[in-house]
Amino acid sequence: MSNISTNFTERTIEYEQLLGDFKVLLKKNNLKFTIQREVILESLYNSDEHLTPESLHHLLQDKFSELKIGIATVYRTLSLLEDSNMVTSLSFGAQGKKYELGAKDHHDHLICTECGSITEFVDEEIESRQHSIADELGFIMKDHSMQIYGICKDCK
Amino acid sequence: MSNISTNFTERTIEYEQLLGDFKVLLKKNNLKFTIQREVILESLYNSDEHLTPESLHHLLQDKFSELKIGIATVYRTLSLLEDSNMVTSLSFGAQGKKYELGAKDHHDHLICTECGSITEFVDEEIESRQHSIADELGFIMKDHSMQIYGICKDCK
DNA sequence: GTCGCTGCAAAGTCTTTGCAGAGAG
């Protein structure tokens, strides 16, 4: 695999380490390290989106067309990664199930109902409050999603 | 530490009023008020659970077996209610989409990714922080939704 | 009586599974 193009999402973990963790995980469970599994991990790492199995499959078919990765392999690998807590899945309303690497930072969204623009933000106060709430209710927090809907400053 | 009000499902609206609103809505859109639509609304009102189409269908078959309500009608009515903003849906994991009456107090959700259970909570600190963030970014906040995903105390 | 609604069943979607050949270790 070629090297990883850096993009603007801050990562809390480097790809090399992530890949190493994955290999350890596979070995520990007597599973094999295949090119399909590698490109799926890499694509999740390099994506700023929350990917659906279908969008991930399309992406793989574009970028790694020579591999002819089947949709079943995408599903199987996502399940494997999710079971191993390397990715988390979220569901957004009617849009179905989406996956993202567990190693990424949280982020929330302001969505303008007029123009559809999306602004990302992170607020430490809310982040820490969420952890407190989860703790107080005996809940192990894995992820969250928060959307604020309204009218952005350009539209008002 | 501030309080987390785990005030489960306080209703802000009486059933009679809800039913009246529903009838107005139907009339306005030239739709008919049928017994099926009524028992679905009533069952949502009387349930403290977040219902899936399937669980709602089972419940209806138990309580109103003489009506022989079809699963298709359940799906159609839930879509109608959702489009009219009388119910909201949450979806998560492999377990599909769940519905709840929108007329309940505003609250956010803790969703267990293991068993699919949903715990509601309201936290004033987060509520007010959201308003501040929207203000700071020049955004007029209309609504928001927040879900925390993780593992509940029974599953961990 | 009109026209929307319903139950049924068939058709779509999305996801999982069975299988035989391919490939990692």
Added chain:
DNA sequence: CTCTCTGCAAAGACTTTGCAGCGAC
């Protein structure tokens, strides 16, 4: 060489749609 993995296609699971008779208004 062994035993898992993969792509394909078929099977499942969940949801939507077409239709003819039913029922609200």
